[in-house]
Amino acid sequence: MGFFVREIGDTLKGKTFILSGSGNVAQYAAQQVHKQGGKVIALSDSKGVIFDEAGISDKKLSDVLDIKNSRRTSLREYTEQFPDAKWTNFSNQEDKCNPLWQLKCDVALPCATQNELNAAGAMALVDNGVTIVAEGANMPSTPGAIEVLREAKVAFAPGKASNVGGVASGGFEMVQNAQRMAWTAEKVVQELDSIMTRIHAGCVATSKQ
Incomplete structure (x- = not known):
């Protein structure tokens, strides 16, 4: 992602990130965000979204890894360890917007599953000022979402390149x-x-x- 950001004359330092998923791809992506000076404020799993405005630091991320890799339970447990964080249940209705995409951020990284970012989600990201969307999962953005991002001139890195x-x-x-x-x-x-x-x-x- 560093090549991509430098190409558009930007930097990841100081930017806020939301990442869908909390598996291998999202975990590694979050670690790389930290190394580049960015701040991860949200992650998700199949049941919902955690939002931590203070940032999911390296220490907090290690707890996420314990929750998902060792205990294999829901991210909801994150809020038990860090009560200032907020948990939102996830809706599986395709015509609705995943609550993750409704969060204000600079960069969004869809790292979970196919077609998880639909047009409604992309519009919510645009309305909240997103500047970069980079795919980590395989085809996570629907054609409608990609069109919304393109028309809004959001820098977009397709998974065929960014996820290779x-x-x-x-x-x-x-x-x-x-x-x-x-x-x-x-x-x-x-x-x-x-x-x-x-x-x-x-x-x-x-x-x-």
Whole structure:
């Protein structure tokens, strides 16, 4: 995402983020947001949304990981540990707007599931001043949502580019298995950075055609 943000002449530092989901993709994305100086204020799961205006810090995120990865329960428990946070139940009705997308933020990262961001959700984000939407899940935005974001000139990173890291990492595992050797974490990051650099350059070139 760093390439994308620099391309539009912006920075993630000081920006507020909302992330859908609380699984592997959302957890890793939240960690990267922290490293870039951003503030995560909301996460979700299949039952609802947690909103923490003070920010879901590294310490609080470790509690989220414990809730989802170890105890495997609802994010609602987050509010028991941090009572200033707010919990909102999630509605599965497709014609309605997920309460997550109604929160005011600078950046939205749909990281949960397909078609989770519909036109109503995109309009709510636009009305609340979102400037960047980057997909972390596979096709999380409906065509209607993408059109709303495009017309509002919101910077949009499609999952086919921004979410390719997971597929690439799977390929790295196949290479390591075939070579009967294990790469260091630094080697994985180096190879992934090279792939993402080429993909970003290709996206920029295509957008200018």
